[in-house]
Amino acid sequence: MDDLARVERLTDLADLLRPAAIRAAATLGVADHIAAGVHDAEELARLCKTRTEVLDSLLRYLVSLELLGRNEDGGYELRDTAGPLLTGHPSSLREALRLDGVTGRADMALVGLVHTIRTGEPAHVGLFGRGYWESLNEDSAYVEAIERASLGQLVFDAEIVSDAYDWSTVGSVVDVGGNTGAILTSLLHGHPHLKGTLVDLRSVTCVAAKNIADAGLQDRCEVVAGSFFDPLPAGRDVYLLSAILGDWDDEQAVAILRRCAEAAGEAGKVLLADVNLDVVMKGDEAARMELLLRAMMPSPVRTVEQLKRLGREAGLRVTWEGPVTPVRSLIEFSA
Ligand SMILES: C[S@@+](CC[C@H](N)C(=O)[O-])C[C@H]1O[C@@H](n2cnc3c(N)ncnc32)[C@H](O)[C@@H]1O
Incomplete structure (x- = not known):
């Protein structure tokens, strides 16, 4: 050449x-x-x-x-x-490519990859001055995009959360950062005795409330717009954190776990259902995926041990562990 x-x-x-x-x-x-x-x-x-x-x-x-x-x-x-x-x-x-869609908006931040390499922070923060979820939720122009994305959402992950945990003794669950309701509606359909609460940021909850009503579950499920860095609805049995902690560094992850622990109190549980990329991210072939994920989120790969340590830092102890799969590793914590 x-x-x-x-x-x-x-x-x-x-x-x-x-x-x-x-x-x-x-x-x-x-x-x-x-x-x-x-x-x-x-x-x-x-x-x-x-x-x-x-x-x-x-x-x-x-x-x-x-x-x-x-x-x-x-x-x-x-x-x-x-x-x-x-x-x-x-x-x-x-839908995946359009720039006014939820993935198109996330992909745009890749031109700021150098910020991630320098600082470890998501590229979105360097480029637009704030995090992806925050900016998506604050811009009402994206409600339609969130709705379109929610129609194509896979419920594969929902089945794992629904099937691998014993929900028979649980009366109420809060899906913390529950997005547009795919997991919570699946849980409530699968376990007809359960009552649910979904907490997420504003634009996402607009779509979640509609999806939950469309699923005929509005009587068993409330939707709360708010941040998981603020106090959560208290006194429910289980606080589910599904695919949440990867978006945050250790200090922020512990703060979210603390909010769940404080709302769960002595009797409630915190159920972590984290994506377990540690199982698949090995060798040079994983580099492309690693860079993509690191540009989007500060902590895409945490081991089960690291997750348990975060729980302990938030004052929680492990009371049950489920299967470890690349899709989800389930860990139950109690105060
Ligand atoms: C990766 S998605 C996970 C969605 C869902 N739990 C699942 O398992 O598919 C992260 C979710 O956290 C929400 N989120 C981000 N920041 C938040 C905050 N400060 N308070 C509440 N929800 C937040 C986002 O809007 C989004 O729905």
Whole structure:
């Protein structure tokens, strides 16, 4: 390889325009409009609410990437490769790629990766001055995006939490950081005697309340908008923390566990259902995933021992341990 070829290769590897252009197309819904029979740049610009000449540059660039082609009249048409950009495609990537979606917003922070490498903090904090969840929840423009994301949510994790723990003696559970209610609705459906409370930040709870009502569970479940760094609804039997602590450093994780412990009191339990990436993150092959996760969250990989130590620091002791799987490791703590 000569120097010119090396420069071309590195330039191509470092290129930011290609992902930005594809994500712009996903955000604007360009593929959906073309599939609906609109082929002309001017009409596409009107539908996408964009500047015609700049949209035309985007469309011509997508032609060069072989995502779009030209018909006999010079109009734009979709190539098979662009199929997953369609909203209704069976393997649609549109929701994941659009910049006004919850994953698109998280991915944008990757351009600030150097902040994470320097400080260990999530890239989002360096780039936008505050954490991802906080900014997502404070911007009401994202409520719709949170709702769209909640429709595609997998309940696989919910089954593990629901099946691996003995809920028969539990009367009430608080899903702390329960997101849009996928796990709590599954728990309440699976265990009809249970009553639930979901605590999360404001925008997420708007969607959770709707999902819980749609599931017909509003009589057995309340939704509380608030932070788990503040006092939690007290006196319930179990405080579930599912896939929460990875987003926080040790000091913050202990603060969250303390809030759960204080609300649970002497009689209640704190049930940690953490994602156990320690089992899968091994060797050089894991580096890509590690970097991605580290850019998003400060502590993606904690061992069961480290989690137990955090619990002890929050004044809790382990009273039960469930199976350790890459999906979840369950640990029950009591005061
Ligand atoms: C990784 S998600 C986990 C969601 C869910 N528990 C699960 O297992 O799928 C983290 C959740 O924590 C919530 N969250 C972040 N900061 C919070 C805070 N300060 N107080 C309450 N919830 C918060 C987010 O809105 C999000 O729903």
